[in-house]
Amino acid sequence: LAARSGLKSAYALGNRTALLFGKYPFRGHDGLTGACFSSLNYNRQLGVGFVLSANSNQPTDKFEGLIATYLAEHWPPPPGYQSLAILPLDTAAIRPYLGMYQLESPRNAISGFRDRLADAPRISLRDGHLYFKPLLGEASELVQTGPLTFAWSGMNTPLVAFTRNNSGLPVLLIGGAYYEQTDAHWAILKRVLI
Numbered sequence: 001l002a003a004r005s006g007l008k009s010a011y012a013l014g015n016r017t018a019l020l021f022g023k024y025p026f027r028g029h030d031g032l033t034g035a036c037f038s039s040l041n042y043n044r045q046l047g048v049g050f051v052l053s054a055n056s057n058q059p060t061d062k063f064e065g066l067i068a069t070y071l072a073e074h075w076p077p078p079p080g081y082q083s084l085a086i087l088p089l090d091t092a093a094i095r096p097y098l099g100m101y102q103l104e105s106p107r108n109a110i111s112g113f114r115d116r117l118a119d120a121p122r123i124s125l126r127d128g129h130l131y132f133k134p135l136l137g138e139a140s141e142l143v144q145t146g147p148l149t150f151a152w153s154g155m156n157t158p159l160v161a162f163t164r165n166n167s168g169l170p171v172l173l174i175g176g177a178y179y180e181q182t183d184a185h186w187a188i189l190k191r192v193l194i
Contacts, residue, residue, distance in 0.1 A: 001163065001165070001171070001173060001178070002161055002173040002176070004163075005148065005149070005161040005162075005163040005173060006146050006147060006148070006149045006161060007149055007158060007159070007160075007161040007173060009025065009157045009158055009159060009175075015027055015028065015029055016028070016029065016175065016176065017157055017159065017175065018030075018039075018041055018064070019041060019064060019065060019068045020151075020152075020155045020156055020157055020159065021065075021154055021155060021156065022065065022068050022069055022072060022156060023069070023072040023073070023156065024043050024045070024046060024068075024072050024156060025043070025156050025157040026041040026042060026043045026049075026068055027041070027042060027043070027044075028040045028041035028042055028049070030060075035055065035056060035057040036053065036054065036055055036056070037053070037054045037056060037057075037058065037059055037060045038051070038052065038053040038054070038060075039051070039052050039060055039064055040052075041064060041067075041068065043071075043072075046071070046072065046075045048071045048075065050067050050068075050071070052064060052067065084145060084151060084155065084156055084157060084158070085145060086143045086144065086145065087144045087145060087146070088144070089128065089129065089130055089143075089144050090144065090147075090148075091125060091128070093147070093148060094123075094125070094130060094148070094162065095125075096170060097123060097148070097162040097170050097172070097181070098123050098124060098125060099122065099123060099170075099181055099182075099184060100120060100121070100122045100123075100181070100182055100183070100184040100187050101120065101121055101122070101123065101171075101172045101179035101180065101181055101182060102116065102119075102120050102179060102180055102181075102182040102187060103115055103116050103119035103120065103177060103178075103179055104116075104178050104179060104180050105176075105177055105178035105179075118135060118136075119134075119135070119177075119179075120135045120182070120187055121133060121134050121135065121172070121179070122135075122184070123142075123172065124139070129141055130142045130143075130144070130150065132152070132160070140152055140153065141153040142160060145158040146158065148161060148162045148163065149161045150162075159174060159175045160172070160173065160174050160175075161173045165180070169181060
């Protein structure tokens with residue numbers, strides 16, 4: 001659904017877009033086994049990649065960012081490379097997608113209830129800008145990169161798309177996660193009751 005909606009940078013089979021706030025995006029996969037974090041990241045256009053394994057129970061994302069920054073600063077843009085194009089916000093097209101969403105694709109059946117409960121973002125328009133606000137936390141701006149496709153401000157690749165599912169319900173797609181639009185009053189009441 002995400003690919004058909006114009007989003008080509010999300011999760012693939014065992015492969016996801018990473019390092020989204022650096023000079024260039026990377027792809028790869030990470031994992032955790034017990035107390036060992038590991039990751040593999042690469043950029044085919046630059047012809048570089050790296051593997052990082054840490055005997056620790058702490059995520060390695062800060063180290064990954066440092067390594068990617070080091071690798072990217074020594075490489076000029078590859079031929080034909082274009083940085084992320086930011087388009088003017090199409091407020092008429094995005095209006096039907098404003099409101100609250102509910103995660104409907106938890107990764108784990110056992111913890112799915114908790115994931116659905118905690119993951120209910122709101123999409124809103126304020127002063128001509130589009131914002132993503134998680135259930136708990138600060139709102140962050142989304143910038144338009146194509147028809148109903150977006151990136152967080154400062155990202156190097158789009159990761160967000162809006163479309164409709166087979167039932168015609170507005171949906172939000174974020175890097176492989178699937179959200180359905182829901183009634184905000186019911187969503188908040190349900191969480192208060194729980």
